[in-house]
Amino acid sequence: xxxxxxxxxxxxxxxxxxxxxxxxxxxxxxxxxxxxxxxxxxxxxxxxxxxxxxxxxxxxxxxxxxxxxxxxxxxxxxxxxxxxxxxxxxxxxxxxxxxxxxxxxxxxxxxxxxxxxxxxxxxxxxxxxxxxxxxxxxxxxxxxxxxxxxxxxxxxxxxxxxxxxxxxxxxxxxxxxxxxxxxxxxxxxxxxxxxxxxxxxxxxxxxxxxxxxxxxxxxxxxxxxxxxxxxxxxxxxxxxxxxxxxxxxxxxxxxxxxxxxxxxxxxxxxxxxxxxxxxxxxxxxxxxxxxxxxxxxxxxxxxxxxxxxxxxxxxxxxxxxxxxxxxxxxxxxxxxxxxxxxxxxxxxxxxxx
Amino acid sequence: xxxxxxxxxxxxxxxxxxxxxxxxxxxxxxxxxxxxxxxxxxxxxxxxxxxxxxxxxxxxxxxxxxxxxxxxxxxxxxxxxxxxxxxxxxxxxxxxxxxxxxxxxxxxxxxxxxxxxxxxxxxxxxxxxxxxxxxxxxxxxxxxxxxxxxxxxxxxxxxxxxxxxxxxxxxxxxxxxxxxxxxxxxxxxxxxxxxxxxxxxxxxxxxxxxxxxxxxxx
Numbered sequence: 001x002x003x004x005x006x007x008x009x010x011x012x013x014x015x016x017x018x019x020x021x022x023x024x025x026x027x028x029x030x031x032x033x034x035x036x037x038x039x040x041x042x043x044x045x046x047x048x049x050x051x052x053x054x055x056x057x058x059x060x061x062x063x064x065x066x067x068x069x070x071x072x073x074x075x076x077x078x079x080x081x082x083x084x085x086x087x088x089x090x091x092x093x094x095x096x097x098x099x100x101x102x103x104x105x106x107x108x109x110x111x112x113x114x115x116x117x118x119x120x121x122x123x124x125x126x127x128x129x130x131x132x133x134x135x136x137x138x139x140x141x142x143x144x145x146x147x148x149x150x151x152x153x154x155x156x157x158x159x160x161x162x163x164x165x166x167x168x169x170x171x172x173x174x175x176x177x178x179x180x181x182x183x184x185x186x187x188x189x190x191x192x193x194x195x196x197x198x199x200x201x202x203x204x205x206x207x208x209x210x211x212x213x214x215x216x217x218x219x220x221x222x223x224x225x226x227x228x229x230x231x232x233x234x235x236x237x238x239x240x241x242x243x244x245x246x247x248x249x250x251x252x253x254x255x256x257x258x259x260x261x262x263x264x265x266x267x268x269x270x271x272x273x274x275x276x277x278x279x280x281x282x283x284x285x286x287x288x289x290x291x292x293x294x295x296x297x298x299x300x301x302x303x304x305x306x307x308x309x310x311x312x313x314x315x316x317x318x319x320x321x322x323x324x325x326x327x328x329x330x331x332x333x334x335x336x337x338x339x340x341x342x343x344x345x346x347x348x349x350x351x352x353x
Numbered sequence: 354x355x356x357x358x359x360x361x362x363x364x365x366x367x368x369x370x371x372x373x374x375x376x377x378x379x380x381x382x383x384x385x386x387x388x389x390x391x392x393x394x395x396x397x398x399x400x401x402x403x404x405x406x407x408x409x410x411x412x413x414x415x416x417x418x419x420x421x422x423x424x425x426x427x428x429x430x431x432x433x434x435x436x437x438x439x440x441x442x443x444x445x446x447x448x449x450x451x452x453x454x455x456x457x458x459x460x461x462x463x464x465x466x467x468x469x470x471x472x473x474x475x476x477x478x479x480x481x482x483x484x485x486x487x488x489x490x491x492x493x494x495x496x497x498x499x500x501x502x503x504x505x506x507x508x509x510x511x512x513x514x515x516x517x518x519x520x521x522x523x524x525x526x527x528x529x530x531x532x533x534x535x536x537x538x539x540x541x542x543x544x545x546x547x548x549x550x551x552x553x554x555x556x557x558x559x560x561x562x563x564x565x566x567x568x569x570x571x
Contacts, residue, residue: 059454062455062457062459062476063459067457124493172425173425205479206482210481214483273482273484274482274485276485280482
């Protein structure tokens with residue numbers, strides 16, 4: 001879709017600045033030549049293929065007849081306003097909003113708001129909101145045998161760059177969601193939240209409950225595959241790592257790529273209903289995860305591992321408190337396990353969960 | 354006009370299998386979300402029938418009018434949760450929003466204190482990624498949203514027959530029929546209030562019993 005509007009602003013973090021001291025970001029409409037257009041098209045193409053892209057839903061005022069938000073309004077004006085001045089005012093609003101959403105934990109940046117349109121009906125438009133972080137760079141001039149220090153450059157490839165891509169028509173049902181590229185979104189605290197939550201005023205489209213159920217199902221499905229003992233241990237380690245990692249926002253794809261060998265990852269990812277849900281970030285609901293993952297694995301002081309479906313706990317697998325005088329390992333839960341059952345399979349010594 | 358109707362019919366029916374799959378996915382997700390939640394009578398989803406869609410798009414006046422009805426009509430896929438008591442409606446709403454992102458939400462009720470009519474909670478939600486059927490994202494003429502209603506059994510007992518009987522814009526009901534319907538609505542409203550009072554009294558009674566000192570053995 002061809003670029004038809006472009007606005008650029010230099011953004012300084014001003015979240016903690018009093019309203020009276022707020023400095024309006026400097027910038028405005030940009031004339032774009034073929035080279036810049038090609039660079040932005042290339043950046044967009046790279047971003048679309050990035051694994052960190054996730055879908056977000058804008059938090060709109062749900063009052064009938066309103067059902068919009070400040071960001072959605074501005075983005076739609078940027079996309080559809082007949083007059084350039086209206087689109088420019090919308091870009092100014094977005095730039096000011098971004099500056100108010102950023103604090104000093106995020107670097108100063110270049111903010112670009114780019115509008116794209118198709119010439120043929122239907123009147124579908126795209127709006128890309130970009131930030132590229134400020135960087136320090138060297139420029140080597142070989143002829144002059146000199147190096148310049150550049151501090152007003154912005155990185156096009158930094159892992160700190162962010163994108164929100166909106167697409168749709170001028171309808172009340174459109175521009176309610178965006179595809180977001182934000183490598184920090186899986187992190188912890190304010191830096192992770194600033195782009196999606198504070199600036200876009202959006203939430204992850206897959207809710208914690210829905211994402212946690214998909215994740216639990218993925219672990220169950222992977223566990224049902226014919227796995228070796230080592231693979232099963234890796235799956236269990238991944239489950240515990242996911243459950244206990246401090247960052248609680250991730251996608252199924254991230255878990256598969258970071259924690260599982262390819263042969264386990266395939267059956268793990270097959271549990272996702274579609275590619276979009278495998279790629280989308282969600283926030284883990286740990287309590288629901290514990291309830292939904294249907295088995296527990298115990299390591300005993302004898303070196304024996306016991307993997308038990310939850311429904312067997314209290315039945316064939318009995319847990320009792322350790323006697324008060326028992327000396328357990330530090331951090332152990334202080335429980336004793338009894339297990340009884342008939343062996344129905346013993347495959348070449350490989351232990352089965 | 355018949356040519357337009359035929360064209361819209363064809364375009365709507367071509368998408369029906371996808372809408373039906375979406376409805377089934379949404380129903381399964383919502384049932385899972387309400388697993389173990391008390392006082393839920395039923396959860397169901399349906400796809401709007403072709404004739405109902407055509408009537409809505411071509412016959413009824415909707416403000417603002419639809420530019421892209423195949424996208425904008427938001428009850429092409431719609432669900433309903435029926436709960437026992439009035440006090441269950443809000444918790445059900447909260448539970449649904451642990452799964453779906455709201456776009457619109459309204460408690461529909463008569464505006465005047467001395468009117469009795471349709472009452473129900475209505476919400477519009479974005480379609481979550483995990484419920485989209487395969488090939489959903491390949492088309493650009495599918496709805497982005499769906500509707501969910503949450504109401505009590507008594508609200509439903511008025512709403513369904515009333516919708517079937519009275520909602521014919523070409524032949525508005527007589528005043529007498531309107532009055533009869535208002536009586537049914539009032540009765541449903543009163544029944545909801547009464548059963549809610551009974552529920553509260555029984556709950557308070559149970560609390561008193563639980564806190565009572567054990568009496569002397571008889």
